[in-house]
Amino acid sequence: MNFNIRYSIALLGIAALLHSCNEIDNFDEPDTLLTGHVGYQGDSIYLGNNEVEFQLWQSGFGKLTPLGVRLDQDGSFSARLFNGHYKLVFVKGQGPFRTNSVNDQQLDTISFDLKGDQQMAIEVSPYFMVRNTSFQKTTNSIGGSCSLEQIITDADAKAVERVTMYVNETQFVSDNGNFNDARADADISDLNSLNMTVELPEHLISKPYVFARIGVKISGIEDMIYSRVEKINF
Structure with missing residues (x-):
């Protein structure tokens, strides 16, 4: 096979590949x-x-x-x-x-x-809903309180493992370590009256506001349920 024939075949292959790529690129996006x-x-x-x-x-x-x-x-x-x-x-x-x-x-x-x-x-x-949530700012800390309502009470009922208040400088707040700067657990002996106090780290004390919420870890369940995220102005 001479050089001109090999060169022509190569060009045809490249052209076919480009045409195939164009067809892929031309697929409609979901709208x-x-x-x-x-x-x-x-x-x-x-x-x-x-x-x-x-x-x-x-x-x-x-x-x-x-x-x-x-x-x-x-x-x-x-x-x-x-x-x-x-x-x-x-x-x-x-x-x-x-x-x-x-x-x-x-x-x-x-x-x-x-x-x-x-x-x-x-x-x-x-399994549970977080009710009656409130937060109070003091000099270097934030107090939080809530109650829990147990929704599922049949054979699938679960126990509460812990109740935790989280504070973060952004609106993304959760148990995930990247989404909380400080946290504190509540005494869960009375689910109708849960109280927590989070001591603010130094870098949050000077902020004009922080975000807080309360989360519930349910026994045997990986994902937590939370209260709404609240913005707390200083």
Whole structure:
């Protein structure tokens, strides 16, 4: 094979590769927005930021692979998707709550058709809810108090392992070490009256404000449930 023929074949190969890449680049991006929140009887479920997710399965596109959708601190979520039929499921062990059964056939799998932007409310049953939260600023510390309401009291009921108040200089506050600058545990002998005091580290005392919330670690459950994040001005 002479040089000109080999050179022509090489050019054809490069052209085919570029054409293939262009075809891949020309695929449409998903443009339908699914938004919503996870809640309980009208109350938001407050979580650690991006620590809990559910999976979306879409049929009709060959091999099925799930798309993970993570929940924000206030239990909200958003995802850009293609229109189509989806099944929504929480992976077992995800979240400080029990998912609700849709019916005897679907169990807790939520099926829905996405045709244009859509909002969705996902109702779950948390093991506990944090109630009556309040914070008080003193000179070098922040006091916090709350009570817990036990929601699940049947055979699936869980005990409280600890209740902790977290303080951070940003609005992202959780048990994750990157999202708290200080913390303090409560005496959990009386879940109707929980009190904590967090001593502020030096670098927070001079700040004009901090953010705080209270989290509940439930025995046997990885993900914690929290109160709403509160901004505390000094």
